[in-house]
Amino acid sequence: SKSTGRGRHSVYQAWMTAEANARRELEADLKHALAEDQFSLVYQPIVSAEDGALVAFEALLRWEHPTRGNIPPSEFIMIAEEAGIIRQIGEWVIRSACSEAMKWDPSVKVAINLSAVQVEAEGLVGTVLHALAATGLAAERLEFEVTETVFLRQGARTKATLDQLRALGVSLALDDFGTGYSSLGYLQRTEFNKIKIDRSFVQSAASGCQESLAIIQAIVALARSLGMKTTAEGVETEAEKALVSKLGCTQLQGYLIGMPEADSSEVCDRLVA
Numbered sequence: 236s237k238s239t240g241r242g243r244h245s246v247y248q249a250w251m252t253a254e255a256n257a258r259r260e261l262e263a264d265l266k267h268a269l270a271e272d273q274f275s276l277v278y279q280p281i282v283s284a285e286d287g288a289l290v291a292f293e294a295l296l297r298w299e300h301p302t303r304g305n306i307p308p309s310e311f312i313m314i315a316e317e318a319g320i321i322r323q324i325g326e327w328v329i330r331s332a333c334s335e336a337m338k339w340d341p342s343v344k345v346a347i348n349l350s351a352v353q354v355e356a357e358g359l360v361g362t363v364l365h366a367l368a369a370t371g372l373a374a375e376r377l378e379f380e381v382t383e384t385v386f387l388r389q390g391a392r393t394k395a396t397l398d399q400l401r402a403l404g405v406s407l408a409l410d411d412f413g414t415g416y417s418s419l420g421y422l423q424r425t426e427f428n429k430i431k432i433d434r435s436f437v438q439s440a441a442s443g444c445q446e447s448l449a450i451i452q453a454i455v456a457l458a459r460s461l462g463m464k465t466t467a468e469g470v471e472t473e474a475e476k477a478l479v480s481k482l483g484c485t486q487l488q489g490y491l492i493g494m495p496e497a498d499s500s501e502v503c504d505r506l507v508a
C-alpha cells in the first residue's frame with residue numbers, strides 16, 4: 236500500500252542519513268587523529284620459508300578512536316583519501332616505521348603500505364628521502380607495498396615515482412596479487428622485487444581447491460622467471476605453511492608466523508637467525 240511504501244522510503248532515508256552522518260563524523264575525527272596522537276603502528280613478521288629467519292616487518296596502521304575504540308584501516312584509509320589527509324598520515328607512517336626499523340637487526344627490512352592515491356600524489360619521493368635522512372635508515376632496508384590498483388588509475392606520476400624509488404635502492408612489492416585487474420604488462424614496465432600472494436589463494440588451495448593451487452604455482456613460476464621473491468600472505472595453519480613452502484613461495488607471513496604487534500624489538504630478537 237501507499238503508506239507501507241512511504242514507511243520503507245523513510246526508513247531507507249533515515250539509514251542513508253545515519254550512514255552519511257557517521258561518515259562525516261569519522262572524517263572530522265580523522266582530521267584531529269594525527270595531532271591527538273591516536274595513530275600507532277603494529278609490526279607483523281615476514282620470514283624466510285627456507286629457514287624461518289626474519290626478513291622483514293610489515294607496518295600496519297592502527298587508529299584508536301577516543302570513543303569508538305580501534306577502527307581498522309579498511310574502514311578509514313578511503314575516508315582519509317577522500318578527505319585529502321592521506322598524504323599527512325602517510326608521511327607519519329613512513330617516518331615512524333623508518334625510525335622503528337633503526338632498532339632492529341640491519342638484515343631486517345621494513346615494509347610499508349601505500350595506496351594508489353599516495354603513489355599518485357605529488358611529493359612522495361621527497362617524503363621518503365626526508366624520512367631516510369632524518370632516521371638514518373638505509374634505502375635498501377625500505378620496501379613499499381602497492382596493489383595493482385596503482386596501475387589501473389594510470390596517474391601521470393605513478394610510474395615515474397615508482398621508478399625513482401627503485402633508483403634510490405628502495406624495494407617494491409606487489410600486494411594482494413591476483414585479486415585485482417591484472418594485466419601483467421606492468422611487471423615488464425616497473426621493476427618489482429616481490430609478489431605477495433593473497434590470503435584467499437593460500438586458504439582455498441590448502442582446503443583442496445585445484446584452481447587456487449594452480450594459480451599459486453603460476454604466480455611462483457612467474458616470479459621466479461622474473462627474478463622476484465614471493466610472500467604467501469595470511470598463513471594461519473601448519474597445513475597452509477607446508478603447502479606454500481612446497482609450492483616454492485620464498486617467504487611466509489600470517490598469524491601462524493606471528494601476529495602484528497606494537498613491540499617489534501622483542502619479536503626481532505627472537506626471530507633473527
Ligand code: C2E
Nearest residue numbers: 295296307308309328348349350469470471489490491495
Ligand atoms: P594488507 O596490506 O593486505 O595487510 C594484511 C592484512 O591482513 C592486515 O590487516 C593484517 O593484520 C592481516 N593479516 C595478517 N596475517 C593474517 C592472517 O594470518 N589471517 C588473517 N585473517 N589476516 C591476517 P589490517 O592491519 O587490518 O590492514 C588491512 C589493510 O589496510 C592492509 O591490507 C592494507 O591494505 C591497509 N593498510 C594497513 N596499514 C596501512 C598504511 O599504513 N597505509 C595504507 N595506505 N594502507 C594500510
Ligand code: CA
Nearest residue numbers: 293348380410
Ligand atoms: Ca600489505
Ligand code: CA
Nearest residue numbers: 410411431468
Ligand atoms: Ca596483502
Ligand code: CA
Nearest residue numbers: 410411433434
Ligand atoms: Ca589485503
